[in-house]
Amino acid sequence: MATAAAHRTTAEAQDAEAERTAAHEAAFDAAVAADERIEPRDWMPDAYRASLVRQMAQHAHSEIIGMQPEANWITRAPSLRRKAILMAKVQDEAGHGLYLYSAAETLGTGREELLDKLHSGRQKYSSIFNYPTLTWADVGAIGWLVDGAAITNQVPLCRCSYGPYARAMVRICKEESFHQRQGYELLLHLSNGTPEQHAMAQDAVDRWWWPSLMMFGPPDDESAHSAQSMTWKIKRHSNDELRQRFVDIAVPQAEALGLTLPDPDLRWNEERGHHDFGAIDWDEFWDVLKGNGPCNEQRISQRRTAHEEGAWVREAASAYAAKHGKAAA
Ligand code: FAQ
Numbered sequence: 001m002a003t004a005a006a007h008r009t010t011a012e013a014q015d016a017e018a019e020r021t022a023a024h025e026a027a028f029d030a031a032v033a034a035d036e037r038i039e040p041r042d043w044m045p046d047a048y049r050a051s052l053v054r055q056m057a058q059h060a061h062s063e064i065i066g067m068q069p070e071a072n073w074i075t076r077a078p079s080l081r082r083k084a085i086l087m088a089k090v091q092d093e094a095g096h097g098l099y100l101y102s103a104a105e106t107l108g109t110g111r112e113e114l115l116d117k118l119h120s121g122r123q124k125y126s127s128i129f130n131y132p133t134l135t136w137a138d139v140g141a142i143g144w145l146v147d148g149a150a151i152t153n154q155v156p157l158c159r160c161s162y163g164p165y166a167r168a169m170v171r172i173c174k175e176e177s178f179h180q181r182q183g184y185e186l187l188l189h190l191s192n193g194t195p196e197q198h199a200m201a202q203d204a205v206d207r208w209w210w211p212s213l214m215m216f217g218p219p220d221d222e223s224a225h226s227a228q229s230m231t232w233k234i235k236r237h238s239n240d241e242l243r244q245r246f247v248d249i250a251v252p253q254a255e256a257l258g259l260t261l262p263d264p265d266l267r268w269n270e271e272r273g274h275h276d277f278g279a280i281d282w283d284e285f286w287d288v289l290k291g292n293g294p295c296n297e298q299r300i301s302q303r304r305t306a307h308e309e310g311a312w313v314r315e316a317a318s319a320y321a322a323k324h325g326k327a328a329a
Helices: 002-033 046-065 067-071 080-105 111-119 137-154 163-191 195-214 226-231 239-257 282-292 296-309 311-328
Strands: 267-269 274-276
Touching: 046 067, 046 080, 046 111, 046 226, 046 296, 067 080, 067 137, 067 296, 080 111, 080 163, 111 296, 137 163, 137 195, 137 239, 163 195, 163 239, 195 239, 195 282, 239 274, 282 296, 296 311
Parallel strands: none
Antiparallel strands: 267 274
């Protein structure tokens, strides 16, 4: 008798739990459908939380690894003005990383854990930052194309269903917009400069164009997460839609710059109302993701070294915060 009663109690408890979960799920789905924001203390499906952590961590990692290719040119910037601009931009990228790690913390995943996953290769960062910055013009090409692609991808993230991520993106996009313009202005100067400067700008665009298109991720039919992320309104547009939007924006800008995009198949398609463009080398993309890009090893080893050498700064900051906290208490 006692055992039967215990079974009944367990079954009742399970039913009640299932009902609660169903009610939570219904409330979550309704909030997403109504374009309301999901906030850190709201109930959310485990898979939603995990996918957000995955994307936000990858995004944060991209911001801080993305400091490396440009930092490479700070000491060699051709004027004090260019040096000040570049330093400000690289600092902004560090800030973006910090907003995003903080936003990810609101989902219960600490920064140390995320950095550990980056350093041990268990989480990704954007493929684009595995290419080298060979000349000063690359700084311009990164600003124009890489930041341009980043903005195209990130403006819709300001409407992401998860509140802290969406709010972080508002400020990030404002700063990315300045970054894009500085790159464009830099390339404009080079393009209208000496024949050697023009050639250097063209060479940079030739090398950065295709990797910039890869930043948007694999084609829609190979994108593992898009469908679910779009249902959850984490992503608002598919990878291919955003890639197309970027190409359409970049073509007239390239013309204004007096530079050529390295794609013989690029042409306006009247019927589609968009530019057609050539085939992307997806083998190269997947290969870079596997760690075989030109700079993968260098980027990660430099990041690990920076982390190790920054240990004393973290310790000092923690000690200061503890002392400060005690004083305030
Ligand atoms: N690189 O199923 P999907 C910047 C992975 S910030 C590496 O389509 P999803 C600022 C993807 O994670 C640039 N991996 O994935 C700056 C997944 O692998 P997983 C970063 C990539 O998430 C400028 C697998 O492939 N921006 O540039 C890439 O739906 C200048 C299947 O892909 C963001 O992170 C890639 N390009 O869509 C800084 C924006 N593409 O996770 C310094 C936020 C895909 O299963 C200087 N993120 N993968 O192991 C997003 O919008 C999305 O995550 C996508 C990918 C669109 C990147």
